Amino acid sequence: MDGLAGATGVHGPAGAGSPAAPPARRPDERACVLVLAGVDPSGGAGIAADLQAVAGQGAHALTVVTALTAQDNDRVYHVQPVDSAMVLRQAEVLAAKIAIAAVKIGITGSAANAQALAGLITRLRARQPDLPVVLDPVLASGHGDLLSRDDAVLALAPLLPLVTVLTPNGPEARALSGEDAPAAQARVLRAxxxxxxxxxxxxxxxxxxxxxxxxxxxxxxxRWPRLPGGFHGSGCTLAASIAGLLAQQVPMAVALERAQLYCHHALEASYPIADGQRIPLR
Structure with a gap:
């Protein structure tokens, strides 16, 4: 399983101080996941995948755009990071009013954005120490197209100490840890x-x-049966599903298993939009 136009009427410095604590979530309100990811115009990965997968678990996605991309269902041709002050402004406006029950991070787009997001999570954790953070450490597309303007491995460094669940595929785990065996990779990443x-x-x-x-x-x-073909946004689907479940206080072992089952079913029922990778039915 694998520039942005300025917002009218939004003023003031981003990232100054801790976000004001929002009111407690009412019983009839859905648990909200703060999703920080890029826009995929094909609708297969990134924000679109996260929104659908979070909703599939019965939670609600608050979508903060970290990067704009030019891509189809196979290749990434260009990545344009959103300015880090605007990324923070998007998130802080939401966090000031809405209770955040979990955070899901996809591509940050730049080292500056990763550093800004680390600061944001630290401030959110100051009022909510147990806030779950799920990081899908996407370093490149399935074809090897880079998804960060900077060295993606180094850019993720400030976020790793804040992660509740990291969901790398094999190549990502190897790049992040420098190790070949999964147990050794996990040992380095947990350290x-x-x-x-x-x-x-x-x-x-x-x-x-x-x-x-x-x-x-x-x-x-x-162990899951390997499905034929390739899929666009499978990693986003898995990580966002985990975040959606943790936002509802599902125990970790149960959340991991249920998210994998959801992702497997989504891939099994996937559909084509063109030649190449299929779109998971989330």
Whole structure:
């Protein structure tokens, strides 16, 4: 399983101080996930995938755009990061009014954005220490097209100590850790602050996809039948599903399994929009 136009009427410095605490969530309000990701015009990955996957778990996505992209269902041709002050402004306006139950991060677009998001999460955690943060460390597209203006591995460094669940595929885990074996990869990543690491096996060979969870007190593997073809936005779907479940206080082991099941079903029912990667039916 693998520029932005200025907003009219929005003034004041971004990132100054902690966001004002919003009112407590009412019983009839949906749990909200603050999603920070890029826009994929094909609708297969990024913000579009996250929004659908979060909704599929019964939660609501608050979508903050970190980057604009030019891409189709196979290739990424250009990435334009949104200015970090605007990224923060989007998030702070939401957090000032709406209770944030979880955070999901996809591509940051730039090192400056990653640093700004790390500061934002630190401020949110000051009022909500147990806020779950799920990071899908997307370094490149399935074809190897880069998704950050900077060195993506170095850009993610300030975020890793804040991560509740990291969901790298095999190549991403190798790039982030410098290790080849999944257990060693997870050990390095957990030492850098990630509480839980779920390494997915979609890029491996074999008839089964093996996903490996490494947590503080538990390790577990899941095996899923390998589906034919390629899929656009599978990693976004999995990570956003986990965030949507954690936002509703689903226990970690249950959230990881349910999110994988949801993602597998979405890939199994995927549909084409052109030649190339299929779109998961979320």
């Amino acid at each position: 850098r602050g990630c509480q839980h690491v779920l390494i997915t096996g979609g890029h491996d060979d074999g008839e089964q996809v093996v996903n490996r969870w490494y947590g503080p007190e538990r390790e577990q593997q899941w």
